Amino acid sequence: MAEHIDATALDEAVRFTSDLIRIDTTNRGQGEGVERPAAEYVAERLAEAGLDPVLLEKAPGRTNVVARVSGTDPGADALLVHGHLDVVPADPAEWSVHPFSGEIADGVVWGRGAVDMKDSDAMVLAVVRAWARAGVRPRRDIVLAFTADEEDTAQFGSGYLVASRPELFDGCTEAIGESGAFTFHPGDGRRFYPVAAGERGTAWLTLTATGRAGHGSKINRTNAVTRLAAAVNRIGEHTWPVRLSPTVRAALTELATLYDLPLPDLDAPDPEALAAGVDDLLARLGPAAALLAPTVRNSANPTMLDAGYKVNVIPGSATAHVDGRVVPGGDEEFTTTLDRLTGPDVAWDYLHHEIPLQAPVDAPVFAVMREALLHFDPDAHVIPYCMSGGTDAKQFSRLGVTGYGFMPLRLPEGFDYQAMFHGVDERVPVDALHFGTRVLDRALRAL
Template sequence: MAEANAPHIDDSALEEAVRFTSDLIRLDTTNRGGGDGVERPAAEYVAALLAEVGIEPLLLEKAPRRTNVVARVQGTDPAAPALLVHGHLDVVPADPAEWAVHPFSGEIRDGVVWGRGAVDMKDSDAMVLAVVRAWARAGVRPRRDIVLAFTADEEDTAQFGSGFLVASRPELFDGCTEAIGESGAFTFHPGDGRRIYPLAAGERGTAWLRLTARGRAGHGSKINHANAVTRVAAAVTRIGEHTWPVRLSPTVRAALTELAAVYDVPLPDLDTAEPARLADAVDGLLARLGPAAALVAPTVRNSANPTMLSAGYKVNVIPGSATAQVDGRVLPGGEEEFAATLDRLTGPEVDWEHVHHEIPLQAPVDAPAYAVMRDALLHFDPGAHIIPYCMSGGTDAKQFSRLGVVGYGFMPLRLPEGFDYQAMFHGVDERVPVDALHFGTRVLDRALRAL
């Protein structure tokens, strides 16, 4: 049997990565939230592809048709810790009327695969499938066991997906110490000829909030100084206008340090304990980094964005209560400050609570795994710059961290100049170049065999 130094991925595997992406897009796995989703068709498709090459899949559901697939690829070193490779099967809604190409067509046009999930993240699922199927055909085995998890419900609360798996079947992930998942190792073009690959080694925490204001119900024609709508609106305004202080996590600090070196600009004092001086130093550095600052700017602070309002039932009736919802994101180590700030901004007349709460994450950037992933990218794109990256949002890595698994975002794509990868997430006309899928499949193959 061939070992981990076997030849690279062949043409059939590259073709499969493209075909599987298209096929998965055509399977509508829209997750509308609140339990409204169906991942079963994609899960059955994935399971059949694994079983076809002798990899035994396990299909698991917390609720009917909210299906997850888990499988284990045996490595050559039984003493080595296992590696988790995870990707989700659900996608956010898409309105066909807004798209140039139908979002569930999976159409391949002019070297690009179109459709919902093309980058988030059926392309990644497809690349992983292509790699492990190529290994099975060639008799290649990785050094360590690789646990594959294709999950449901990542686009909502993960209660039917990774949350369910972690709570009910933790033994499936026995031995896993590290994981790779979505949203890292894509090409970022700052417009100056450089190619930057942000390799995710952290995530902000999730704090989805419900604000509730109580007041005195009454007639709309009467003066009412206990108006619940006014109270919740005032709280929302204060939250929306608040400027959060700069707080640098180790991942973000490493990103700023490396970007300063890439751009050959002086690194300011990032160790000052004085909040205003730190904010000036970071904001000044970001200004000198140009477009590349976009990789870091969303993660130097906590954030809280009001997103929903609900109150009343008739224009001439002042309701007794009003609610709002806020999307909060919290840096590692920033949860106490976040809660205290929300208490202050909402004030005594508005209560707040978590609708959904997930922890922030951090992964070491000086670990051997990070070096392997960096080197795999540079092997196929010499001259590129690899920087650590903290995701502004979150992934299933939060759930798997409860099992002690350290997560990285590494689903590589080499993208052409002008391709706005970030805009593809949950956006209209989501698509991925065929060449990017070929690149990602080769890089994944090399990295997974070396990790």
């Protein structure tokens, strides 16, 4: 397969990343965010490539862009390629460079969104523009979606698009989005490219304890704060049982083979034996276990507390928030466990609830992504993995679209990709953008 990525495309991938970073699209939650300037920038770049982008908003400023690239096979299913335009907040005082500078220095592009995920948006733009210059078309229709509000609830972004404009995604059966196909260095000379074929579900919770309000000097056995604190402690200290999705099973099997380690009985009927076997394998895998450890279990982390208004007043209620994540197939266990851990004196409800996802790792689309990565890095290993968090793929799954995380970056050893997400001094190497643009071009034309 001939490559159609020229020097212009490589330069554009870098320049577009920098330009998009300089457009502050901070999403502070609760509906506070403005993606429109970035959406207009993307739409202009797509229109220059001869496409017909559509800008869509649920609320002023919360703008999405959708465009379709026509394929050569009108009978083929369409492919969705999606990326979000919003970013999480960044405090300039904590950064080495201003987080919205988009500075390019020493072979690195700096700023909020450099890996999450304006770099990916830029690479996609660079690829489709290179196709337009070369007169190249993909085999199947490719729908491009650049969304708002992914960093919060997606109600202004992919959630709105799926509910209000599903016809824009007609024919789409599979999708690629964040955040897989990055280089993971386990420290032993190997290079892994984890391609996401699943996501844990989102279960953000509100806990509410009620009790008898009163004077802080009086004994109070129905203290709402005490009740809440006890429930929060139980949740925080709980050890969840191992629950393996097909993706995680496949990843454990591949890594055990690569490291020549015995594979435990992944179908062990005894939960304690299963947990012991999996935890032992993870320990033997060393740094490589970081790809899997967050996704072999459900999790629930208390993150926020709110109670009272004066030190000598016992409040009648107290609230907490918990960030819960649920493995594919783990929903029932999650709810029954939370009922038990909160107890009779604390109520809980979902603040935000999204389903877990599972995609087949033996599908042709996964094989194509593997081939594209190995074509440009033949000594590496491509493995499936399940994302510990969530993406817009959850929303698009409601249209029957199977989602994968595939936004390639070849990263140098010592570059902590995961720490860049929502972290200080977020940045991406220029070489990584060049690699990702080439891999995306090859994969998208073969899918």
